[in-house]
Amino acid sequence: MHMKDFLISGDIVTTYLAEKYLFNHIFNHQDKGYIEKYLTLFDSKTCRWGNGVYGPKWISTHYTIAELKYMEISYNHPTFQLGLKTLLDYEWVNKGMYNKTRHQDMCIVGMLLSFLSYGRVVDPKINEMVDYILSHQFSDGGWNCSWDSGKNPKISSVHTTISVLEGLSEYQKNGFTYRINEVKEAIPKGIEALLSRDLYKQKSNGLPIHHSMIDIHYPQRWKYDILRVLEYLSMIEYPYDSRMEDGIKIIENKMKNGYMPKGTQISGLIHFQLETTRFSRFNTIRALKVLKFYKPNLYKEIMM
Numbered sequence: 448m449h450m451k452d453f454l455i456s457g458d459i460v461t462t463y464l465a466e467k468y469l470f471n472h473i474f475n476h477q478d479k480g481y482i483e484k485y486l487t488l489f490d491s492k493t494c495r496w497g498n499g500v501y502g503p504k505w506i507s508t509h510y511t512i513a514e515l516k517y518m519e520i521s522y523n524h525p526t527f528q529l530g531l532k533t534l535l536d537y538e539w540v541n542k543g544m545y546n547k548t549r550h551q552d553m554c555i556v557g558m559l560l561s562f563l564s565y566g567r568v569v570d571p572k573i574n575e576m577v578d579y580i581l582s583h584q585f586s587d588g589g590w591n592c593s594w595d596s597g598k599n600p601k602i603s604s605v606h607t608t609i610s611v612l613e614g615l616s617e618y619q620k621n622g623f624t625y626r627i628n629e630v631k632e633a634i635p636k637g638i639e640a641l642l643s644r645d646l647y648k649q650k651s652n653g654l655p656i657h658h659s660m661i662d663i664h665y666p667q668r669w670k671y672d673i674l675r676v677l678e679y680l681s682m683i684e685y686p687y688d689s690r691m692e693d694g695i696k697i698i699e700n701k702m703k704n705g706y707m708p709k710g711t712q713i714s715g716l717i718h719f720q721l722e723t724t725r726f727s728r729f730n731t732i733r734a735l736k737v738l739k740f741y742k743p744n745l746y747k748e749i750m751m
Contacts, residue, residue, distance in 0.1 A: 450705055450750055454728060460518045461728040467519075468736050469750075481721065482520050485511055488718055494529045497716070500537045501555065504715040505668060508533050509555075511718070512562050514666050522566050531566045534559055539572050543579045553592040554607045554669050556580060560614030564621045574625045577618070580611055581629055589640030603640050605647075605656060606671045609679065612637045616683050638685060646694040647673050661697050663710035665721075665729040670713060673697050678733045681740040695741055698734050705749035707731040 448456075454465035459480035466474035476482065488511075489496055497506030504510060512530050520527050538551065538559050545551045560576050583594050589603025590611045615630050615637075644650060647660045655661050663674045673694045680691070701707060707730035709722060722728065738746040 450731075453706070453726070454732060457722075457724075457728045461732060463519070464732050465728070469732065469739065476519075478521055478524060482515060482518050484719060485515055486524075486526050489526050489530065491526075491529075494533045496530065497718075500533060505666070505713070506716045506718050509538070509558070510666075510668060513558065513668070516562055516565050517666070528566060528568075531563060531568055534562060535568065535570060535572060539576060542575050550579070550595050553580070553583065553590050553594065554610045555592075557590070557607065557610035557612070557614040558669065561610075561617040564614065564617040564623060567621055573618075573623070577626050577630065580615065581626060581633060584633055584636065585640070587640045587643070588636035588638075590637070605641060605644065605660070605676075606669065608637050608640055609671050609676055610669065613679055616679070634683075638680070641676060642688055642690045645690045646676050647697075648693075659711070663698075663701065663707065663730055664713050665710065665727060665733070666713075668713050668715075674730070674733055674737070677737045677741075681737045684740065687741050691741065695737065698737060699742075699745070702734060702749075705731070705735070707734045 451465075451470070454469065455462045459476045460482055463474050463476035466472040478486065485496070490498065495508045496511035497503055497508065499507040501507055501509045508530050512527070512534060515527060515530075538555060543550045543556070556576050556579060560573065560580070563570070563573055580590070584590060585594075585601075585603045587603050589605070589608035591600045591602070591604040592607045593600050593604070612634060615634050619627065619630055619634070644656065645653075647655050649656050659670065660672050662672055664670060664672055667675045677691065677694055677698065703726070706726040708725070709727040710730060735746060735749065738749070
């Protein structure tokens with residue numbers, strides 16, 4: 448099957464993503480397909496998915512919202528907005544003091560900022576989240592969710608940093624203005640924290656920080672991997688940097704004539720199985736987005 452035929456012959460959501468990001472075509476998924484299936488699982492009495500806010504993983508409101516956002520549900524869809532309100536009410540309280548001794552997990556705050564910014568939610572709590580993020584950026588440019596755990600880490604975490612970067616970039620993209628100049632300054636510093644590791648390596652020995660970071664996952668949940676960070680960088684049109692090269696090569700090597708496998712599925716509960724084919728349309732689209740921006744000649748060769 449020709450690559451384009453493969454990409455547009457699946458669910459309407461993957462067709463939409465391929466048409467928009469690979470073929471530059473205007474296409475409306477009308478919140479059908481996978482999106483509609485998720486929407487039917489919403490409990491209108493509790494305003495939750497999976498009978499929970501952050502857990503159970505991965506059927507809770509938080510992680511269902513994450514999937515709907517990636518699939519680009521209409522940002523103003525009433526059910527999506529109700530889900531966002533639930534997250535805002537329960538995941539950000541007391542200016543981030545989750546309990547008497549601990550602040551909210553920085554990873555969660557980064558994701559929450561991303562969701563709310565995508566939904567164009569206007570609420571003073573969003574300013575508080577921005578304050579929290581900007582006030583706890585590490586000297587290396589990144590962030591670490593263990594900053595107030597008593598462990599006193601000295602370097603940032605790639606997991607936390609990518610979640611915060613995605614949140615800040617979504618905030619900037621959707622026209623929010625509070626402390627926007629500082630946000631714009633914080634983003635490249637965070638990216639540098641990842642590039643200083645060649646996106647996935649330990650600084651001490653050049654080996655992968657963890658073997659899972661050179662695997663690929665969709666949905667990504669909260670976890671960092673090489674495809675997630677490269678997709679993020681391509682989406683914000685971050686200029687090519689030679690320190691990306693090894694990571695891009697990893698993606699190229701995982702491809703089979705341009706097609707990407709499903710990769711390792713992160714264990715946990717799911718609402719329903721997204722893909723059953725050998726190759727993943729989601730991961731193929733994600734990888735091709737990266738190549739389209741950073742390796743256009745290879746991209747053209749694959750798409751011929």
